[in-house]
Amino acid sequence: MVPSVSNSSENLHPPPRRVALFVTCLVDLFRPAVGFAAIKLLEEAGCTVEVPPLQVCCGQPAYNTGDRATTRAIAMQVMDAFEGYDAVVAPSGSCGGMLSHHYPGLFDDDPALKARAENLAGRSYELISFLVDVLGVKKVAAHYDGAVTYHDSCSGLRELGVKEQPRQLLGSVQGLELREMKTPEVCCGFGGTFCVKYPEISNAMVGEKSADITASGAGTLLAGDLGCLMNMAGKLQREGSAVRVRHVAEVLAGMGDLPAIGEPETGAR
Incomplete structure (x- = not known):
């Protein structure tokens, strides 16, 4: 839609x-x-x-x-x-x-x-x-069935003040229920080159984030940074979690029916 x-x-x-x-x-x-x-x-x-x-x-x-x-x-x-x-x-x-x-x-x-x-x-x-x-968008006419939780990426939150804006637009999506994590603002452990330099620390951090995501009871994880999303999706999949991972823009644009991050594309061999 x-x-x-x-x-x-x-x-x-x-x-x-x-x-x-x-x-x-x-x-x-x-x-x-x-x-x-x-x-x-x-x-x-x-x-x-x-x-x-x-x-x-x-x-x-x-x-x-x-x-x-x-x-x-x-x-x-x-x-x-x-x-x-x-x-x-x-x-x-x-x-x-x-x-x-x-x-x-x-x-x-x-x-x-x-x-x-x-x-x-x-x-x-x-x-x-x-x-x-800037543009004053108040709502979107998208539909997404199910409960989602939202991760605040470090740069978006701390450098740019992105916090309430995605939640405001998600609140207008029909069928969507937002279930907040206990600590949505805590780093997922990606950090670009950080996860390469310090893999053990990064894995521990994303493990804590995965537990917080699971505890929210949401079936979908959203965020605004693909690096964070790929990191969390990888951890969730390694743990056998059924939580699906998407960029927030995909849901707001009515593209929530696409394969989730880490899932094979339809028809892929």
Whole structure:
């Protein structure tokens, strides 16, 4: 079902209309449906959406390992690719936080590049917060049967303030019941390169998260960052859990009937 949105007079005047989708590496390679869901939601909100073909990684893996030279080079490519758009929207708090919080500091030694980075940072948003806080979307006309629980990703919550926005829109989904975890804001243990550097700690953290998910009694786990979702889906599947895992945009866009994350695609051999 295609979602509809309700834009109110509280919207920005004029709201951003020419929007570039920052697809993210994980969505591009592992879950393209999230990108299509994001486009559907943005278009239904009245935006013209483009996907710049020359976009690259946001540079966060290099940034987190301390490779500032590589991160700067990547950031300059990103700034070139997303020049001229009213807004740059990512279905990820992690990548959105990289663009809006960390890019300017990469160019403290170059005022011209720093100004460009600050300009991009001021136009960069996480998808759900953009829909709610900038476009004034109040509800969607999607349907999803069953109880869901929502994980607050670290970057989305702590860097971008994404907390109530997804819950507000999920509250408008017909048939959906939100069952909160005891600690939805606790890290799942993914952390990008963290789970590679410290696998034992990461596994312990996602084990605690899995127990919290199970205790909620929900049949579906939602979140706004694919890295977190893939990490939690892997743990749940290894434990034999029946909980299904989806990106929140898929449910809001009425695409909740697709195979869940980690499940084989229909017709796949």
